[in-house]
Amino acid sequence: MQRELIAVMPELMLVGTAIIILLIDPMLPATGRRGLSWLGIFACVTAIFSTWFVRAEEYSSFSSAIAIDRYVVFFKILLLVVAIMAMLLSEKHLALRGRLLGDYYALILFTTTGMMVMAASIDLITFFVGLELMALSTYLLAGFFRYEERSIEAGLKYFVTGSFASLFLLFGMAWLYGMTGSTNFEEIGDVIRAGAVPGDALAIAIIMLVAGFGFKVAAAPFHNWAPDVYQGAPTPAAAFLAVGPKIGSFAVLIKVFTIMLGGESGTWLMPVIAMSIATMLIGATLALVQRDLKRMLGYSSIAHVGYLLLGVVAFGETGSSFGQAAILFYLAVYAFMNMGAFGVLVYLANRTRFGDSLDEMMGVGRRFPAAAAIMTLFMLSLTGIPPTAGFVAKFYLFASVVDAGFAWLAVLGVLFSVVSAFFYLRVIVYMYMRDPEAELQGVPAGSSWDLNLGLGIATAGVILLGILPSPVISAAQDAVVRVLGI
Amino acid sequence: MEFSPIPFYIVSALVIICAIAMIYFKELIYSALSMVACFMAIAGIYILLNAELVAGAQVLIYVAAISILVIFAIMLTRHRKGDFWLFFHRQSVVTLPFVVVAGIVLTVVLATAAYDSSEEALNPPDEEMARLLFQDYSFPFEVLSLVLLVAIMGAILLAMRERRR
Numbered sequence: 001m002q003r004e005l006i007a008v009m010p011e012l013m014l015v016g017t018a019i020i021i022l023l024i025d026p027m028l029p030a031t032g033r034r035g036l037s038w039l040g041i042f043a044c045v046t047a048i049f050s051t052w053f054v055r056a057e058e059y060s061s062f063s064s065a066i067a068i069d070r071y072v073v074f075f076k077i078l079l080l081v082v083a084i085m086a087m088l089l090s091e092k093h094l095a096l097r098g099r100l101l102g103d104y105y106a107l108i109l110f111t112t113t114g115m116m117v118m119a120a121s122i123d124l125i126t127f128f129v130g131l132e133l134m135a136l137s138t139y140l141l142a143g144f145f146r147y148e149e150r151s152i153e154a155g156l157k158y159f160v161t162g163s164f165a166s167l168f169l170l171f172g173m174a175w176l177y178g179m180t181g182s183t184n185f186e187e188i189g190d191v192i193r194a195g196a197v198p199g200d201a202l203a204i205a206i207i208m209l210v211a212g213f214g215f216k217v218a219a220a221p222f223h224n225w226a227p228d229v230y231q232g233a234p235t236p237a238a239a240f241l242a243v244g245p246k247i248g249s250f251a252v253l254i255k256v257f258t259i260m261l262g263g264e265s266g267t268w269l270m271p272v273i274a275m276s277i278a279t280m281l282i283g284a285t286l287a288l289v290q291r292d293l294k295r296m297l298g299y300s301s302i303a304h305v306g307y308l309l310l311g312v313v314a315f316g317e318t319g320s321s322f323g324q325a326a327i328l329f330y331l332a333v334y335a336f337m338n339m340g341a342f343g344v345l346v347y348l349a350n351r352t353r354f355g356d357s358l359d360e361m362m363g364v365g366r367r368f369p370a371a372a373a374i375m376t377l378f379m380l381s382l383t384g385i386p387p388t389a390g391f392v393a394k395f396y397l398f399a400s401v402v403d404a405g406f407a408w409l410a411v412l413g414v415l416f417s418v419v420s421a422f423f424y425l426r427v428i429v430y431m432y433m434r435d436p437e438a439e440l441q442g443v444p445a446g447s448s449w450d451l452n453l454g455l456g457i458a459t460a461g462v463i464l465l466g467i468l469p470s471p472v473i474s475a476a477q478d479a480v481v482r483v484l485g486i
Numbered sequence: 487m488e489f490s491p492i493p494f495y496i497v498s499a500l501v502i503i504c505a506i507a508m509i510y511f512k513e514l515i516y517s518a519l520s521m522v523a524c525f526m527a528i529a530g531i532y533i534l535l536n537a538e539l540v541a542g543a544q545v546l547i548y549v550a551a552i553s554i555l556v557i558f559a560i561m562l563t564r565h566r567k568g569d570f571w572l573f574f575h576r577q578s579v580v581t582l583p584f585v586v587v588a589g590i591v592l593t594v595v596l597a598t599a600a601y602d603s604s605e606e607a608l609n610p611p612d613e614e615m616a617r618l619l620f621q622d623y624s625f626p627f628e629v630l631s632l633v634l635l636v637a638i639m640g641a642i643l644l645a646m647r648e649r650r651r
Contacts, residue, residue: 008625015632022639062624062625063621063622063623063624063625065623065624065625065626066625101643103639103643106639107636107639110632110635110636113632114629114632117629123626125623125626126625126626126629128626129626129629129630129633130629132633133629133632133633133636136633136636136637136640137636137640139640140636140639140640140643140644143644144643146643146644155644
């Protein structure tokens with residue numbers, strides 16, 4: 001019992017704090033709500049410590065509903081760091097728009113709890129329940145500015161497509177359960193490896209799972225919702241939505257495609273390769289024509305999902321842990337650089353009457369030199385230029401793809417990176433080398449230490465992971481080797 | 487209890503009549519009430535099949551929870567009287583082929599499938615259900631309560647009239 005409580009201690013802390021926030025929020029005056037974000041951040045920090053506390057443990061608890069091991073610890077800490085950054089980015093933005101409510105922080109904590117449950121799950125039912133907790137909360141975050149049409153539209157679109165994704169996943173899971181008689185990842189894997197499952201039926205289950213995960217991580221052809229949702233959602237929420245759910249979904253995707261379907265890669269490898277190429281192509285080319293920066297980052301995140309799927313191809317082909325470790329490291333780097341890029345947009349939106357368009361970036365280099373400098377860093381990192389973390393992440397990922405014998409796929413990945421360089425570097429050109437016709441109107445009292453701290457964490461992450469990636473890489477290797485038993 | 491066809495036909499007829507009534511009523515509230523009756527009749531079918539547990543769940547979830555939600559939604563929103571012939575507008579023409587195909591497929595599948603009709607399969611012992619729910623699946627069960635909490639919170643967040651501003 002004690003071990004079980006320790007296993008879910010981080011989740012309990014987040015949920016407890018979320019409920020406390022919900023309870024005290026109505027009693028606070030409008031100005032008193034500032035402290036709520038720090039309550040949430042405090043919960044996340046303590047949750048990181050309590051996760052760190054069990055990093056060397058390895059056991060399953062609650063009748064094999066969830067597991068504790070290095071893989072889970074890696075994802076939980078990453079998700080908690082993302083949640084902290086998301087809360088730091090949000091505070092001022094919400095206050096300026098008159099929507100500084102405790103509910104927002106509670107939703108971020110619930111989303112994070114859902115994702116942590118997903119990462120820890122070793123059972124289809126636990127996974128699905130965690131997924132729904134995450135999904136419901138993210139729909140609400142997208143629609144949080146309910147007085148703005150776009151935000152409501154984003155929430156509704158996310159809800160409809162997300163429900164489809166859940167249906168696909170549930171359908172695939174129902175097939176797996178029907179054929180194997182178990183909801184446990186390991187047991188399902190054993191039955192499949194024993195060859196007791198008809199291949200055609202298994203193929204249907206696999207296609208459903210691939211489509212469901214495709215929706216959740218916004219891989220082509222299931223990507224259409226992503227730019228709309230990120231554009232319409234409040235910018236700090238978009239930063240969180242573009243990062244968190246992807247990390248949570250990939251945490252489960254790797255487990256599902258290794259533990260359960262590892263031996264069946266013959267069936268799913270081709271669809272995943274096709275999906276990965278289509279995703280990189282659509283993400284990189286459609287981002288070229290975007291004038292709205294949030295849409296541009298939306299398509300860019302689609303392109304990054306394409307690269308991540310290359311890692312799935314790599315471990316599907318070889319069964320080695322190289323591809324998985326590369327995905328884990330890439331997710332960590334992606335979290336920092338993407339949160340940072342969105343964070344700079346939040347910064348500009350707080351300080352000026354910024355409408356997220358590329359043209360409004362003109363003159364930012366002169367007017368906000370610090371913000372422009374770190375935006376440059378994030379854009380270089382998203383492109384994959386050394387010495388930023390983005391370079392190490394891409395290098396490691398493409399190396400795993402080459403190692404798996406898919407040199408041509410890695411070449412394609414590099415080609416699409418070159419294409420994407422165009423729209424990332426264009427932002428830098430606009431910031432430094434174009435002069436605006438008219439200055440954007442400034443907003444007094446738009447600066448915020450919370451936001452600066454959040455951007456600082458993202459910057460530090462991108463620089464440190466670029467210069468000293470080895471601790472995180474070895475943590476990622478430990479995580480996958482220990483868990484997936486390869 | 488031996489399965490006898492006569493009560494089954496009566497209850498089935500009730501289900502179909504209530505379902506049709508639900509579609510044809512002009513007043514939304516009558517539709518909702520016939521939906522409740524329809525759900526009750528379906529619970530009756532479960533009882534005839536000796537599946538008391540499923541019948542109980544049907545009453546609790548559909549008759550009680552969902553119907554009350556629907557009725558609340560009708561009470562809380564403005565609505566117009568529907569046109570009697572609304573049902574026969576475009577939609578039915580488009581959906582008719584789908585309904586026919588789905589009906590044929592369902593009939594064939596249901597007629598040819600083999601069922602596990604043992605007492606165990608229809609009516610699992612309550613203790614077994616309780617053990618599964620509160621022991622083996624206690625963790626997802628608890629997380630589900632969080633899902634419900636978020637759903638309630640979301641409904642309030644999106645729909646509440648704001649007094650603070």
